[in-house]
Amino acid sequence: MGDARGGSWLSGLGARAAGSMALPLREYVEHGAGAGVTAGEAAAGWGRLRLRPHVLRDVTSVDPTVELLGCSSRVPWGVAPTSLQRAVHPDGELATARASAAAGAVMVVSSNAGSTFDDIAATGVTWWLQVYLPSDRTLAGPLLDRAVAAGATAVVLTVDTPVVATWHPSEALIWDLADPAWTRVNFDPGYDDQPGSEKALDLGPHDIDWLRERTGLPVVVKGVLRGDDARRCVQAGAAGVWVSTHGGRQLDRSLSTAAALPEVRRAVGADAEVYVDGGVRSGLDVVTALAAGADAVFVGRPVLHALVEGEAGVARWHAALLTETVEALRLAGCRTPADTRDLLADDADEGPYPV
Numbered sequence: 001m002g003d004a005r006g007g008s009w010l011s012g013l014g015a016r017a018a019g020s021m022a023l024p025l026r027e028y029v030e031h032g033a034g035a036g037v038t039a040g041e042a043a044a045g046w047g048r049l050r051l052r053p054h055v056l057r058d059v060t061s062v063d064p065t066v067e068l069l070g071c072s073s074r075v076p077w078g079v080a081p082t083s084l085q086r087a088v089h090p091d092g093e094l095a096t097a098r099a100s101a102a103a104g105a106v107m108v109v110s111s112n113a114g115s116t117f118d119d120i121a122a123t124g125v126t127w128w129l130q131v132y133l134p135s136d137r138t139l140a141g142p143l144l145d146r147a148v149a150a151g152a153t154a155v156v157l158t159v160d161t162p163v164v165a166t167w168h169p170s171e172a173l174i175w176d177l178a179d180p181a182w183t184r185v186n187f188d189p190g191y192d193d194q195p196g197s198e199k200a201l202d203l204g205p206h207d208i209d210w211l212r213e214r215t216g217l218p219v220v221v222k223g224v225l226r227g228d229d230a231r232r233c234v235q236a237g238a239a240g241v242w243v244s245t246h247g248g249r250q251l252d253r254s255l256s257t258a259a260a261l262p263e264v265r266r267a268v269g270a271d272a273e274v275y276v277d278g279g280v281r282s283g284l285d286v287v288t289a290l291a292a293g294a295d296a297v298f299v300g301r302p303v304l305h306a307l308v309e310g311e312a313g314v315a316r317w318h319a320a321l322l323t324e325t326v327e328a329l330r331l332a333g334c335r336t337p338a339d340t341r342d343l344l345a346d347d348a349d350e351g352p353y354p355v
Contacts, residue, residue, distance in 0.1 A: 010282055010302070010320050017305035025087055028174040029304050032248035033165035038256070039248025042279030045258030046288050050345040054333025062329050064322065066296055066337050068273065069154050069218050069239055071126060073296065074104025075322060076337045077286055080277050080300035081110035081130035081156065084174065086182040088307045093120055096307060099314035101125035103322070108156055108298065111143060114182040117150035128154040130222070132161060133207055136196025142188050144215050153218075155211050156242065160223030160250045162201045167249070205236035212237055220275070223250070225260040227267030230274075240273040240295075247278065247300055258292065262344070262353075265293025270354035283324025287332060291343035293353040 018026055032039025066076045079100050086092030093115035100107045101124045108128045109120055120127060129147040133140055144155070184191075191197055200207075211219045218239035223246060224230050230241045243257045243264050257278035265274050276289050277298040289297045299321075306317035334340050342352040 013302055013305045017308045020308045024171050024174040024177055027169045031167045033167055034252030037252050038245050038254045041256050043281055045256030045279055046285040049288050051343045052345045057333035059330040059335055062326050063336050064325055068296055073106055077297045078106035079303050080298040081108040082300050082304055083110050083112040086114040087178055088304050089310050091310055095311040096314050097123040097125040099311050103318035112183050114185055117146050117186055121150040127152055128156050130156040132158050133200045134197050135200045139197055143186055146186055148215050154220055155215055155217050156220045156222050158222045159203055160246050165250045205232055208236040208238050227263040230264045230267045234268055234272045238272055241268055243276040245278055261292045265353050283321055284328045286325045287328040290337045290340040
């Protein structure tokens with residue numbers, strides 16, 4: 001989706017979207033915690049990895065399909081959970097869901113969503129629910145029940161947010177300006193006023209098993225950056241481990257997800273699926289992440305940038321990323337995402353990552 005003069009529709013997406021967002025919303029979408037070190041290093045992390053492409057391979061037909069938690073996804077990426085989508089565009093999550101359904105991509109729905117689970121499900125998208133567990137776990141029950149009833153196929157437990165890290169907007173917080181209808185519409189009225197509704201400070205491996213038993217769905221643990229933590233998640237029954245820095249919004253100076261991913265993949269092996277987000281901006285980034293051990297990547301900010309143009313913008317984002325990903329697979333001598341497992345030069349001595 002580029003031209004000979006350089007650049008592409010994807011690379012210019014953020015700058016174009018910024019011009020359409022009021023400052024409080026733009027700062028919310030783009031901010032990182034603290035000094036923004038982790039947020040600022042995310043995209044560059046993928047550029048520091050190097051690939052060893054194959055040659056003399058027939059790449060006439062390239063199939064980017066992957067299987068995620070037993071379901072087929074036509075592309076090796078999905079939409080990461082983000083809040084305030086209706087502040088970006090009136091159709092919010094529904095526009096994202098319709099475009100993602102057409103692209104054959106998984107959508108992870110924030111528990112803070114401004115669209116009902118039933119309405120999202122009606123688009124036909126394959127969707128997972130992202131949750132934060134409250135101190136009183138029983139308060140999560142109604143939200144989980146609604147998601148299961150509406151057809152969620154997995155639960156994504158965010159574990160890197162015992163508290164929300166400090167950041168310093170230059171104007172009022174977007175949460176203070178947002179229409180209440182833009183967020184948390186799937187919670188019971190008065191939820192936030194109940195004792196025990198604050199985020200849990202005592203998350204542990206037992207919560208993974210509790211969520212799995214409570215919902216009957218596979219559980220993915222999001223926010224893991226270490227191999228030992230990843231192993232604990234798998235031992236506790238996680239079906240997937242998601243390497244993430246929360247978009248650089250939690251502990252600043254955390255290492256990039258590109259740097260953390262290979263260790264997590266080695267620790268998990270073939271016992272669970274491994275996903276990654278953070279700084280993925282191009283099809284080459286997607287292929288690099290697959291080579292570094294991811295079963296799929298998830299993307300947050302660029303989807304919000306595309307959502308400025310509604311469903312059509314998100315659809316164009318999916319299409320452009322597919323074009324770039326297929327090109328990168330061909331240039332790497334790979335017909336499928338599984339063929340990327342031995343491409344990473346930095347870890348050539350470790351052998352291919354588990355498929």
